[in-house]
Amino acid sequence: MKLLRTLTPTFRSTTLRNSPSSLRPFTLSAARCYSSPSTPPAGNPLPAGPGESGSKRQDKEKGAVGPFTLKAAALFGVTGLGLWYYFQTEKAALKQRKDQETATAKIGRPKIGGPFTLTDQDGKEWSSEKMMGRWSLVYFGFTNCPDICPEELDKMGLVVTSIAKSHSTELLPIFITCDPARDDVKAVKAYVKDFHPSLVGLTGTYESIKKCCKAYRVYFSTPPNAKATDDYLVDHSIFFYLMDPNGKFVDAFGRSMGPQEVEGKVARYLEQWDTREGRGPWSE
């Protein structure tokens, strides 16, 4: 589908460009006729003249149609039609190119996120409905994570604090475990305490966590048959996501991005948000 979409414009534009090029001689003469009305009478007999049979026919037809021969009229008509066709198709091609650009802009923003219901660090049901009307940062990790998760969560905390100051906007930081076998409510509660005071820690059943991770395109792998008491690490993707007040995905920030860089990007998105319309340039 995507391939088709990228192929069609090139196919189109070449076929379109080729067909008018065969019309070019007409187009040129027509343009000359149109731009300076004084030239046609002088120039008109000339193109019709050179061929012997042409001049003969011209003599025959002259009387019937006046200074304009049937051939010239036909030529004029064809040229006009050609021009009209050329501009019509060019216009269509331009529109298609424009449509395609906006389409890729929309396709470029992946569909990430979606509704979920998990359990927060106080053992209460926590649904993604709570993200509505607020900007949120979502991070997936696990409490036994050696160094990356705590670093990322610290970074997230810094961004939340500085955005609160600079934009008087309270981002909602959310940590979702991808190690539900070990990270029960108690573990998550103890873990989130170390980070930003408004950090929400979520856990759930393996199935609900898996579904949530899938919605957020988070890959994770726990060793097979892992028991809650085992000492293991969880492989997982390490992005954190910015979601807008409609719960729609805005951007993902990788590990290589420092807190200032993330902060700058988040600030720009906040500034692009149209509060009255409740949408940003990334909204569909």
Place this chain on the structure above:
Amino acid sequence: MASWLWSSSKTAEAPSGIPDRSARQQCWDARDRYFGCLDKNSIVVPGQEEGKTCKAEDTDYRKLCAASWVEYFNKRRVLQLRQDLMEAKAAEQRASGGPITGVKA
């Protein structure tokens, strides 16, 4: 509190509590001390040291970090050092390749 739980798991086979911020910091510090010792003795791969070299540091490291963390940090050290070495070699090649192109120009 949790750091007490953490350090109480002497063998570090399985974390009996969730390492909190200070427990994590203690583990990272012990790791850095051990890796620093390896560096001083020009040892790249942890565990290749002989005799009493870095023994105390290693014991401390294993006491303060869970086994899975030790394994992870050790593997990452080797990968990181190899990558650094490759980058250094590439930079050296570029540097030695520099004058030749300079002559040509």
